[in-house]
Amino acid sequence: MHPEVIKKDHRIEIRSHLDRTFRSEIIKDVTAGLNASKKYIPSKYFYDERGSQLFEEICGLPEYYPTRTEMSILKLSAPIIMKSFDNGDIVELGSGANWKIRMLLDAAGPSKLSGLRYIPVDVSETALTEAAEELLKIYPGLKVLGIVADFTIHLEDVPDDRRKLIFFLGSTIGNFDEQMRETFLKLVAGTMTEGDSFLVGFDMLKPERTIEAAYNDKRGITSEFNKNILRVINRELHADFKPSHFDHVAFFNRDRERIEMHLRANRNTTVNIDDLNLALNIVKDETIHTENSHKFSRDGVRHLVKKSGLDIRNWYSDDKGWFSLAELSLA
Numbered sequence: 001m002h003p004e005v006i007k008k009d010h011r012i013e014i015r016s017h018l019d020r021t022f023r024s025e026i027i028k029d030v031t032a033g034l035n036a037s038k039k040y041i042p043s044k045y046f047y048d049e050r051g052s053q054l055f056e057e058i059c060g061l062p063e064y065y066p067t068r069t070e071m072s073i074l075k076l077s078a079p080i081i082m083k084s085f086d087n088g089d090i091v092e093l094g095s096g097a098n099w100k101i102r103m104l105l106d107a108a109g110p111s112k113l114s115g116l117r118y119i120p121v122d123v124s125e126t127a128l129t130e131a132a133e134e135l136l137k138i139y140p141g142l143k144v145l146g147i148v149a150d151f152t153i154h155l156e157d158v159p160d161d162r163r164k165l166i167f168f169l170g171s172t173i174g175n176f177d178e179q180m181r182e183t184f185l186k187l188v189a190g191t192m193t194e195g196d197s198f199l200v201g202f203d204m205l206k207p208e209r210t211i212e213a214a215y216n217d218k219r220g221i222t223s224e225f226n227k228n229i230l231r232v233i234n235r236e237l238h239a240d241f242k243p244s245h246f247d248h249v250a251f252f253n254r255d256r257e258r259i260e261m262h263l264r265a266n267r268n269t270t271v272n273i274d275d276l277n278l279a280l281n282i283v284k285d286e287t288i289h290t291e292n293s294h295k296f297s298r299d300g301v302r303h304l305v306k307k308s309g310l311d312i313r314n315w316y317s318d319d320k321g322w323f324s325l326a327e328l329s330l331a
Protein backbone atom coordinates (compact mmCIF):
# COMPACT_ATOMS: atom_id res chain seq x y z
CA MET A 1 0.00 0.00 0.00
CA HIS A 2 1.37 3.42 -1.02
CA PRO A 3 5.01 3.07 -0.23
CA GLU A 4 7.30 6.03 -0.38
CA VAL A 5 9.51 5.62 -3.45
CA ILE A 6 13.01 6.54 -2.41
CA LYS A 7 14.82 5.83 -5.60
CA LYS A 8 13.89 4.56 -9.03
CA ASP A 9 15.58 3.99 -12.35
CA HIS A 10 15.58 1.14 -14.83
CA ARG A 11 17.56 -1.32 -12.72
CA ILE A 12 16.85 -0.33 -9.16
CA GLU A 13 13.87 0.75 -7.16
CA ILE A 14 13.77 1.30 -3.40
CA ARG A 15 10.45 1.56 -1.62
CA SER A 16 9.90 2.32 2.02
CA HIS A 17 6.92 0.95 3.89
CA LEU A 18 8.29 1.82 7.26
CA ASP A 19 7.03 5.31 7.97
CA ARG A 20 3.51 4.05 7.87
CA THR A 21 3.90 2.00 11.02
CA PHE A 22 7.31 2.40 12.61
CA ARG A 23 6.41 5.15 15.02
CA SER A 24 3.21 3.59 16.35
CA GLU A 25 4.95 0.21 16.63
CA ILE A 26 7.91 1.43 18.63
CA ILE A 27 5.65 3.40 20.96
CA LYS A 28 3.46 0.37 21.55
CA ASP A 29 6.38 -2.06 21.95
CA VAL A 30 8.48 0.05 24.29
CA THR A 31 5.50 1.06 26.41
CA ALA A 32 4.57 -2.58 26.90
CA GLY A 33 8.17 -3.67 27.46
CA LEU A 34 9.27 -1.09 29.97
CA ASN A 35 6.09 -1.23 32.01
CA ALA A 36 6.26 -5.01 32.32
CA SER A 37 7.34 -6.55 35.62
CA LYS A 38 10.32 -8.07 33.82
CA LYS A 39 11.41 -5.30 31.49
CA TYR A 40 12.15 -6.05 27.85
CA ILE A 41 12.71 -4.31 24.52
CA PRO A 42 12.10 -6.33 21.31
CA SER A 43 15.32 -7.22 19.52
CA LYS A 44 14.22 -5.79 16.19
CA TYR A 45 15.07 -2.34 17.56
CA PHE A 46 18.79 -3.15 17.49
CA TYR A 47 18.98 -2.47 13.79
CA ASP A 48 19.36 1.21 13.05
CA GLU A 49 22.33 2.22 10.91
CA ARG A 50 24.85 1.78 13.72
CA GLY A 51 23.22 -1.42 14.96
CA SER A 52 23.38 -2.93 11.49
CA GLN A 53 27.07 -2.00 11.27
CA LEU A 54 27.80 -3.50 14.67
CA PHE A 55 26.00 -6.68 13.66
CA GLU A 56 28.14 -6.91 10.51
CA GLU A 57 31.17 -6.56 12.73
CA ILE A 58 29.90 -9.35 14.99
CA CYS A 59 29.59 -11.60 11.93
CA GLY A 60 33.35 -11.35 11.39
CA LEU A 61 34.35 -12.07 15.01
CA PRO A 62 36.33 -15.26 15.70
CA GLU A 63 33.86 -16.27 18.44
CA TYR A 64 30.78 -15.76 16.28
CA TYR A 65 30.65 -19.10 14.46
CA PRO A 66 27.15 -18.81 12.86
CA THR A 67 28.02 -16.55 9.95
CA ARG A 68 31.11 -18.31 8.67
CA THR A 69 29.50 -21.71 9.19
CA GLU A 70 26.40 -20.68 7.28
CA MET A 71 28.54 -19.19 4.52
CA SER A 72 30.51 -22.41 4.12
CA ILE A 73 27.24 -24.33 3.81
CA LEU A 74 25.83 -21.81 1.38
CA LYS A 75 28.92 -21.98 -0.77
CA LEU A 76 28.44 -25.71 -1.28
CA SER A 77 24.67 -25.67 -1.60
CA ALA A 78 24.20 -22.55 -3.76
CA PRO A 79 24.92 -24.33 -7.06
CA ILE A 80 22.31 -26.97 -6.20
CA ILE A 81 19.77 -24.40 -5.07
CA MET A 82 20.24 -22.22 -8.14
CA LYS A 83 20.41 -25.05 -10.62
CA SER A 84 16.78 -24.97 -11.69
CA PHE A 85 16.12 -21.35 -10.84
CA ASP A 86 16.74 -19.14 -13.83
CA ASN A 87 13.79 -16.85 -13.92
CA GLY A 88 12.15 -15.16 -10.98
CA ASP A 89 12.55 -13.20 -7.79
CA ILE A 90 15.00 -13.85 -5.01
CA VAL A 91 13.51 -12.40 -1.84
CA GLU A 92 15.79 -11.96 1.15
CA LEU A 93 14.09 -11.28 4.49
CA GLY A 94 16.37 -9.27 6.79
CA SER A 95 18.98 -8.76 4.11
CA GLY A 96 21.55 -6.57 5.89
CA ALA A 97 24.82 -6.63 3.93
CA ASN A 98 24.93 -8.36 0.56
CA TRP A 99 27.36 -11.24 0.82
CA LYS A 100 24.79 -14.02 1.06
CA ILE A 101 23.00 -13.09 -2.13
CA ARG A 102 26.39 -12.85 -3.80
CA MET A 103 27.00 -16.53 -3.19
CA LEU A 104 23.72 -17.35 -4.92
CA LEU A 105 24.32 -15.00 -7.83
CA ASP A 106 27.84 -16.31 -8.30
CA ALA A 107 26.47 -19.82 -8.36
CA ALA A 108 23.79 -18.82 -10.87
CA GLY A 109 26.41 -17.48 -13.28
CA PRO A 110 26.27 -14.41 -15.54
CA SER A 111 23.94 -15.89 -18.14
CA LYS A 112 21.05 -16.13 -15.68
CA LEU A 113 21.33 -12.62 -14.22
CA SER A 114 19.00 -10.89 -16.64
CA GLY A 115 16.17 -13.24 -15.66
CA LEU A 116 16.55 -12.54 -11.97
CA ARG A 117 15.34 -9.81 -9.70
CA TYR A 118 16.70 -9.47 -6.17
CA ILE A 119 14.23 -8.21 -3.57
CA PRO A 120 15.96 -7.42 -0.27
CA VAL A 121 13.68 -6.58 2.65
CA ASP A 122 15.25 -4.81 5.62
CA VAL A 123 14.41 -2.20 8.26
CA SER A 124 17.66 -0.33 7.74
CA GLU A 125 17.30 1.98 4.75
CA THR A 126 20.99 2.89 4.53
CA ALA A 127 22.20 -0.69 4.85
CA LEU A 128 19.72 -1.79 2.20
CA THR A 129 20.46 1.00 -0.27
CA GLU A 130 24.22 0.69 -0.03
CA ALA A 131 24.13 -3.08 -0.37
CA ALA A 132 21.78 -2.86 -3.37
CA GLU A 133 23.84 -0.26 -5.23
CA GLU A 134 27.00 -2.23 -4.79
CA LEU A 135 25.30 -5.33 -6.21
CA LEU A 136 24.25 -3.54 -9.38
CA LYS A 137 27.89 -2.77 -10.10
CA ILE A 138 29.00 -6.36 -9.67
CA TYR A 139 26.14 -8.10 -11.47
CA PRO A 140 25.25 -6.51 -14.80
CA GLY A 141 21.72 -7.28 -15.92
CA LEU A 142 20.41 -7.97 -12.43
CA LYS A 143 17.44 -5.92 -11.28
CA VAL A 144 16.87 -4.90 -7.68
CA LEU A 145 13.71 -3.95 -5.85
CA GLY A 146 14.61 -2.93 -2.30
CA ILE A 147 11.86 -2.91 0.29
CA VAL A 148 12.48 -0.99 3.49
CA ALA A 149 10.08 -2.71 5.84
CA ASP A 150 9.60 -4.81 8.92
CA PHE A 151 9.15 -8.22 7.32
CA THR A 152 7.09 -9.44 10.27
CA ILE A 153 4.34 -6.96 9.40
CA HIS A 154 4.84 -6.01 5.74
CA LEU A 155 5.11 -9.35 4.00
CA GLU A 156 2.12 -8.53 1.84
CA ASP A 157 4.09 -5.67 0.30
CA VAL A 158 6.52 -8.09 -1.30
CA PRO A 159 5.44 -8.72 -4.90
CA ASP A 160 4.56 -12.32 -5.59
CA ASP A 161 3.67 -12.46 -9.24
CA ARG A 162 6.73 -14.44 -10.27
CA ARG A 163 8.33 -17.68 -9.27
CA LYS A 164 10.37 -17.09 -6.16
CA LEU A 165 13.14 -18.18 -3.93
CA ILE A 166 12.78 -16.71 -0.46
CA PHE A 167 15.56 -16.72 2.02
CA PHE A 168 15.64 -16.06 5.67
CA LEU A 169 19.17 -16.70 6.81
CA GLY A 170 21.45 -16.16 9.78
CA SER A 171 19.06 -17.96 12.13
CA THR A 172 17.06 -14.77 12.53
CA ILE A 173 14.15 -17.17 13.05
CA GLY A 174 15.80 -17.93 16.40
CA ASN A 175 14.79 -14.47 17.62
CA PHE A 176 11.14 -15.51 17.55
CA ASP A 177 9.41 -17.47 20.26
CA GLU A 178 7.82 -20.82 19.44
CA GLN A 179 4.41 -19.41 18.59
CA MET A 180 5.84 -16.66 16.42
CA ARG A 181 8.09 -19.09 14.54
CA GLU A 182 5.07 -21.09 13.48
CA THR A 183 2.98 -18.01 12.71
CA PHE A 184 5.75 -16.52 10.62
CA LEU A 185 6.45 -19.68 8.62
CA LYS A 186 2.74 -20.00 7.92
CA LEU A 187 2.65 -16.40 6.79
CA VAL A 188 5.51 -16.96 4.36
CA ALA A 189 3.97 -20.25 3.23
CA GLY A 190 0.84 -18.26 2.41
CA THR A 191 2.80 -16.18 -0.12
CA MET A 192 4.29 -19.26 -1.80
CA THR A 193 3.04 -21.21 -4.76
CA GLU A 194 3.97 -24.64 -6.10
CA GLY A 195 7.61 -24.62 -7.16
CA ASP A 196 8.69 -21.76 -4.90
CA SER A 197 11.33 -22.48 -2.32
CA PHE A 198 12.07 -21.04 1.05
CA LEU A 199 15.58 -21.32 2.47
CA VAL A 200 15.82 -20.94 6.24
CA GLY A 201 19.01 -20.86 8.34
CA PHE A 202 18.96 -22.54 11.77
CA ASP A 203 21.66 -22.27 14.40
CA MET A 204 21.85 -25.71 15.97
CA LEU A 205 22.39 -26.87 19.56
CA LYS A 206 26.04 -27.48 20.38
CA PRO A 207 28.33 -27.33 23.43
CA GLU A 208 27.21 -24.52 25.65
CA ARG A 209 30.55 -22.80 26.00
CA THR A 210 30.82 -22.43 22.23
CA ILE A 211 27.42 -20.79 22.10
CA GLU A 212 28.08 -18.52 25.06
CA ALA A 213 31.43 -17.38 23.70
CA ALA A 214 29.72 -16.27 20.48
CA TYR A 215 27.66 -13.76 22.47
CA ASN A 216 30.44 -12.66 24.83
CA ASP A 217 33.21 -11.70 22.45
CA LYS A 218 36.53 -10.47 23.80
CA ARG A 219 36.43 -7.19 21.92
CA GLY A 220 33.05 -6.27 23.40
CA ILE A 221 31.31 -5.68 20.07
CA THR A 222 28.27 -7.69 21.16
CA SER A 223 28.10 -5.56 24.28
CA GLU A 224 28.10 -2.40 22.15
CA PHE A 225 25.46 -3.93 19.91
CA ASN A 226 23.30 -4.73 22.94
CA LYS A 227 23.63 -1.22 24.36
CA ASN A 228 22.87 0.31 20.99
CA ILE A 229 19.21 -0.53 21.56
CA LEU A 230 19.19 2.14 24.30
CA ARG A 231 20.59 4.70 21.87
CA VAL A 232 17.82 3.82 19.42
CA ILE A 233 15.19 4.40 22.13
CA ASN A 234 16.91 7.64 23.15
CA ARG A 235 16.75 8.97 19.63
CA GLU A 236 13.33 7.68 18.56
CA LEU A 237 11.42 8.40 21.77
CA HIS A 238 13.44 11.27 23.25
CA ALA A 239 14.71 9.25 26.17
CA ASP A 240 17.85 9.67 28.26
CA PHE A 241 19.11 6.15 28.92
CA LYS A 242 22.77 6.21 29.88
CA PRO A 243 24.29 3.15 28.22
CA SER A 244 27.22 3.19 30.67
CA HIS A 245 24.77 2.52 33.50
CA PHE A 246 24.11 -0.93 32.03
CA ASP A 247 26.22 -4.05 31.57
CA HIS A 248 25.92 -6.57 28.78
CA VAL A 249 24.78 -10.01 29.98
CA ALA A 250 24.43 -13.02 27.67
CA PHE A 251 23.97 -16.63 28.78
CA PHE A 252 22.56 -19.91 27.54
CA ASN A 253 19.20 -20.80 29.08
CA ARG A 254 19.27 -24.61 29.05
CA ASP A 255 15.59 -25.17 29.73
CA ARG A 256 14.54 -22.99 26.86
CA GLU A 257 17.48 -23.80 24.60
CA ARG A 258 18.29 -20.22 23.84
CA ILE A 259 20.82 -17.48 24.37
CA GLU A 260 19.34 -14.61 26.30
CA MET A 261 20.78 -11.14 26.15
CA HIS A 262 19.98 -8.64 28.84
CA LEU A 263 21.15 -5.21 29.93
CA ARG A 264 21.73 -5.14 33.68
CA ALA A 265 21.78 -1.85 35.57
CA ASN A 266 25.12 -1.43 37.35
CA ARG A 267 23.65 1.26 39.68
CA ASN A 268 20.30 2.79 40.51
CA THR A 269 19.39 4.92 37.54
CA THR A 270 16.45 6.96 36.31
CA VAL A 271 15.26 7.23 32.74
CA ASN A 272 12.88 9.75 31.24
CA ILE A 273 11.15 8.78 28.05
CA ASP A 274 9.56 12.04 26.96
CA ASP A 275 7.49 10.72 24.06
CA LEU A 276 5.89 8.13 26.34
CA ASN A 277 5.49 10.51 29.24
CA LEU A 278 7.29 7.95 31.30
CA ALA A 279 9.82 8.29 34.12
CA LEU A 280 11.39 5.04 35.24
CA ASN A 281 13.44 4.19 38.29
CA ILE A 282 15.60 1.25 37.51
CA VAL A 283 17.32 -0.32 40.51
CA LYS A 284 20.83 -1.74 40.53
CA ASP A 285 20.91 -5.30 39.07
CA GLU A 286 17.52 -4.94 37.43
CA THR A 287 17.60 -6.24 33.86
CA ILE A 288 16.09 -5.34 30.52
CA HIS A 289 15.72 -8.41 28.32
CA THR A 290 16.77 -7.48 24.79
CA GLU A 291 17.08 -10.69 22.79
CA ASN A 292 16.45 -14.41 22.62
CA SER A 293 18.38 -16.47 20.14
CA HIS A 294 17.05 -20.01 20.03
CA LYS A 295 19.21 -22.97 19.09
CA PHE A 296 17.59 -25.88 17.28
CA SER A 297 17.65 -29.63 16.97
CA ARG A 298 16.88 -31.33 13.71
CA ASP A 299 13.76 -32.83 15.23
CA GLY A 300 12.68 -29.42 16.47
CA VAL A 301 13.00 -28.02 12.95
CA ARG A 302 11.10 -30.98 11.46
CA HIS A 303 8.28 -30.46 13.91
CA LEU A 304 8.08 -26.72 13.29
CA VAL A 305 8.15 -27.10 9.52
CA LYS A 306 5.43 -29.72 9.57
CA LYS A 307 3.13 -27.64 11.76
CA SER A 308 3.58 -24.74 9.36
CA GLY A 309 2.34 -26.63 6.32
CA LEU A 310 5.75 -26.94 4.73
CA ASP A 311 8.12 -29.78 3.82
CA ILE A 312 11.87 -30.05 4.10
CA ARG A 313 13.00 -30.65 0.54
CA ASN A 314 16.73 -30.43 1.28
CA TRP A 315 18.81 -30.17 4.39
CA TYR A 316 22.31 -28.76 4.20
CA SER A 317 24.69 -28.74 7.14
CA ASP A 318 28.38 -28.49 8.05
CA ASP A 319 30.45 -31.47 9.26
CA LYS A 320 29.94 -30.65 12.90
CA GLY A 321 26.22 -29.98 12.50
CA TRP A 322 26.60 -26.52 14.00
CA PHE A 323 24.37 -24.77 11.52
CA SER A 324 21.80 -25.90 8.98
CA LEU A 325 20.04 -24.59 5.93
CA ALA A 326 16.63 -26.06 5.36
CA GLU A 327 15.21 -25.77 1.87
CA LEU A 328 11.44 -25.78 2.30
CA SER A 329 8.56 -26.14 -0.12
CA LEU A 330 4.80 -26.29 0.25
CA ALA A 331 3.70 -29.59 1.71
Ligand code: AVJ
Pocket residue numbers: 058066170171172174175215222225291292293
Ligand atom coordinates in the same frame (compact mmCIF):
# COMPACT_ATOMS: atom_id res chain seq x y z
C1 AVJ B 1 20.84 -11.87 13.63
C2 AVJ B 1 19.39 -12.64 15.29
C3 AVJ B 1 20.73 -14.17 14.15
O1 AVJ B 1 20.83 -14.12 17.33
O2 AVJ B 1 22.85 -14.55 16.74
C4 AVJ B 1 24.28 -11.52 17.29
C5 AVJ B 1 21.85 -11.41 16.41
N1 AVJ B 1 22.77 -11.00 18.69
N2 AVJ B 1 24.86 -11.32 18.46
C6 AVJ B 1 21.84 -13.87 16.67
C7 AVJ B 1 22.94 -11.31 17.43
C8 AVJ B 1 23.95 -11.00 19.31
C9 AVJ B 1 21.82 -12.71 15.69
N3 AVJ B 1 20.70 -12.83 14.72
